[in-house]
Amino acid sequence: MGNEIGAPVEAEIERRIRESFDRQGLMAHLGAALHVIRRGVVSIRMPFRSELSQQHGYFHAGGASAIADSAGGYAGYTLFPQQSSVLTVEFKVNLLNPAKGDVLEAVGHVVKSGRTLTVCRLEVFAESAGSQMLVATGQQTLICMAGRPDVPA
Amino acid sequence: MGNEIGAPVEAEIERRIRESFDRQGLMAHLGAALHVIRRGVVSIRMPFRSELSQQHGYFHAGGASAIADSAGGYAGYTLFPQQSSVLTVEFKVNLLNPAKGDVLEAVGHVVKSGRTLTVCRLEVFAESAGSQMLVATGQQTLICMAGRPDVPA
Amino acid sequence: MGNEIGAPVEAEIERRIRESFDRQGLMAHLGAALHVIRRGVVSIRMPFRSELSQQHGYFHAGGASAIADSAGGYAGYTLFPQQSSVLTVEFKVNLLNPAKGDVLEAVGHVVKSGRTLTVCRLEVFAESAGSQMLVATGQQTLICMAGRPDVPA
Amino acid sequence: MGNEIGAPVEAEIERRIRESFDRQGLMAHLGAALHVIRRGVVSIRMPFRSELSQQHGYFHAGGASAIADSAGGYAGYTLFPQQSSVLTVEFKVNLLNPAKGDVLEAVGHVVKSGRTLTVCRLEVFAESAGSQMLVATGQQTLICMAGRPDVPA
Numbered sequence: 001m002g003n004e005i006g007a008p009v010e011a012e013i014e015r016r017i018r019e020s021f022d023r024q025g026l027m028a029h030l031g032a033a034l035h036v037i038r039r040g041v042v043s044i045r046m047p048f049r050s051e052l053s054q055q056h057g058y059f060h061a062g063g064a065s066a067i068a069d070s071a072g073g074y075a076g077y078t079l080f081p082q083q084s085s086v087l088t089v090e091f092k093v094n095l096l097n098p099a100k101g102d103v104l105e106a107v108g109h110v111v112k113s114g115r116t117l118t119v120c121r122l123e124v125f126a127e128s129a130g131s132q133m134l135v136a137t138g139q140q141t142l143i144c145m146a147g148r149p150d151v152p153a
Numbered sequence: 154m155g156n157e158i159g160a161p162v163e164a165e166i167e168r169r170i171r172e173s174f175d176r177q178g179l180m181a182h183l184g185a186a187l188h189v190i191r192r193g194v195v196s197i198r199m200p201f202r203s204e205l206s207q208q209h210g211y212f213h214a215g216g217a218s219a220i221a222d223s224a225g226g227y228a229g230y231t232l233f234p235q236q237s238s239v240l241t242v243e244f245k246v247n248l249l250n251p252a253k254g255d256v257l258e259a260v261g262h263v264v265k266s267g268r269t270l271t272v273c274r275l276e277v278f279a280e281s282a283g284s285q286m287l288v289a290t291g292q293q294t295l296i297c298m299a300g301r302p303d304v305p306a
Numbered sequence: 307m308g309n310e311i312g313a314p315v316e317a318e319i320e321r322r323i324r325e326s327f328d329r330q331g332l333m334a335h336l337g338a339a340l341h342v343i344r345r346g347v348v349s350i351r352m353p354f355r356s357e358l359s360q361q362h363g364y365f366h367a368g369g370a371s372a373i374a375d376s377a378g379g380y381a382g383y384t385l386f387p388q389q390s391s392v393l394t395v396e397f398k399v400n401l402l403n404p405a406k407g408d409v410l411e412a413v414g415h416v417v418k419s420g421r422t423l424t425v426c427r428l429e430v431f432a433e434s435a436g437s438q439m440l441v442a443t444g445q446q447t448l449i450c451m452a453g454r455p456d457v458p459a
Numbered sequence: 460m461g462n463e464i465g466a467p468v469e470a471e472i473e474r475r476i477r478e479s480f481d482r483q484g485l486m487a488h489l490g491a492a493l494h495v496i497r498r499g500v501v502s503i504r505m506p507f508r509s510e511l512s513q514q515h516g517y518f519h520a521g522g523a524s525a526i527a528d529s530a531g532g533y534a535g536y537t538l539f540p541q542q543s544s545v546l547t548v549e550f551k552v553n554l555l556n557p558a559k560g561d562v563l564e565a566v567g568h569v570v571k572s573g574r575t576l577t578v579c580r581l582e583v584f585a586e587s588a589g590s591q592m593l594v595a596t597g598q599q600t601l602i603c604m605a606g607r608p609d610v611p612a
């Protein structure tokens with residue numbers, strides 16, 4: 001398997017990410033699901049329902065940010081050593097267009113992977129009748145907690 | 154009533170904010186409730202439950218960000234003209250400490266209110282056994298959509 | 307001429323940008339020069355000298371941010387109407403690698419152009435002996451001041 | 460001496476910061492000078508001159524950001540162990556008002572100091588005829604490079 005961003009991940013890495021995702025109660029509560037899992041690239045999809053809306057009836061930026069944050073976190077995690085966990089240091093998102101559509105897909109993409117810190121680009125697309133529109137773009141800093149397995153304390 | 158940040162708001166403004174908040178399906182879904190509504194300052198509280206967790210069992214940053222975003226948005230909205238609505242342009246949060254506790258409280262605080270753009274400081278506190286800890290701090294830019302009432306299109 | 311991002315700009319737009327850039331005393335003081343001017347894409351280059359250094363002898367993040375901010379601002383400005391000026395609302399940069407090299411090049415790239423607000427991606431590359439390295443990546447929000455020509459008040 | 464934010468610093472810490480600042484060629488080039496040095500709080504002042512201007516004749520956001528970045532960096536550095544250096548991971552600034560006046564003063568203020576990462580609030584004030592106006596507000600993440608003295612490699 002290649003080492004470049006976007007290459008397939010080992011089964012063990014995919015397993016660790018799926019298990020970690022399944023422990024994120026919020027993702028299930030939002031109806032979000034892992035979609036793409038590749039080296040340095042993870043996406044999460046979340047179908048619309050009224051429980052995810054803001055005051056005008058579109059997706060709330062908070063839900064979009066939640067899946068963007070998780071997508072970026074797991075994108076970074078695909079490149080971390082085995083006994084480690086990932087925490088978000090900070091993130092920033094710009095909301096570009098009303099997030100209306102049938103499904104949101106958040107994509108996290110590693111821009112720079114370091115021993116301690118990793119930086120991701122975040123993008124959120126809204127899908128409507130098969131067409132995609134970029135509705136949010138962001139940037140995120142992650143920290144690798146080496147030697148601290150990704151399980152509840 | 155005073156015009157300074159933190160002064161009481163008129164009943165009409167409080168009514169508009171409560172109605173708008175009640176239209177945010179996501180806030181109900183997260184179990185979040187409006188707490189403080191003052192001129193340029195709004196806070197939202199969200200009790201812990203496992204549906205809000207990340208992989209280590211604490212509050213997920215996405216939920217914390219969602220209530221911070223809404224708190225800042227409504228803090229700005231208290232200062233907007235009557236026929237207008239508020240949209241988040243962008244926000245950035247730093248996650249300072251694990252968000253563990255019984256309740257999260259997000260506080261939005263207007264730093265600069267302009268005709269078109271408003272900037273807020275965002276703070277999220279975790280409460281545990283009566284003590285509060287700052288777990289996230291952020292900054293947010295809002296835009297006032299003048300002449301566009303805050304109702305679904 | 308095409309309308310897509312990266313297409314050539316009209317001579318009049320290039321002239322307005324060069325004149326505006328020449329009024330930015332800071333750019334001359336930093337030894338920075340306009341390089342690429344295309345629709346929605348502007349780059350600025352700044353050769354190293356010790357007056358631009360931070361404490362370890364590399365380019366100071368402040369200088370890198372200054373040319374990134376201007377590059378993004380003018381990238382947005384290529385798409386603005388004739389009687390208008392551009393102001394930066396906010397920007398965020400992540401410093402990915404030590405900014406060491408012979409020259410820094412900052413590239414601003416429009417991600418979303420709106421009537422009032424425009425969002426750019428910012429990238430800063432350090433060049434050393436012909437090879438380029440990404441040393442900073444950022445995101446910027448601009449506002450179009452319609453009807454306010456880009457000249458001193 | 461107290462340990463709280465804002466308490467006086469030991470002479471040794473002040474000496475290290477002044478030496479480090481003096482190695483920042485950019486600060487001298489911008490005409491910037493250290494002003495306040497306290498535990499977790501550092502400010503830098505920069506008088507206006509046309510070499511610092513943007514296209515409308517005010518302070519360029521790049522210069523304001525440069526001194527804000529350094530002020531925050533040294534604010535964090537006051538709390539770091541002796542054999543260490545400080546690097547900026549990322550920062551974000553909102554430009555609130557035109558930066559016009561006789562002097563800019565940037566204040567960095569530690570919000571959370573950790574073993575690896577430190578978060579600062581950044582504020583930039585413009586002074587005109589004795590009155591101060593907040594012209595920019597920001598947030599910054601620093602990393603402590605333990606065991607790596609703050610000198611050129």
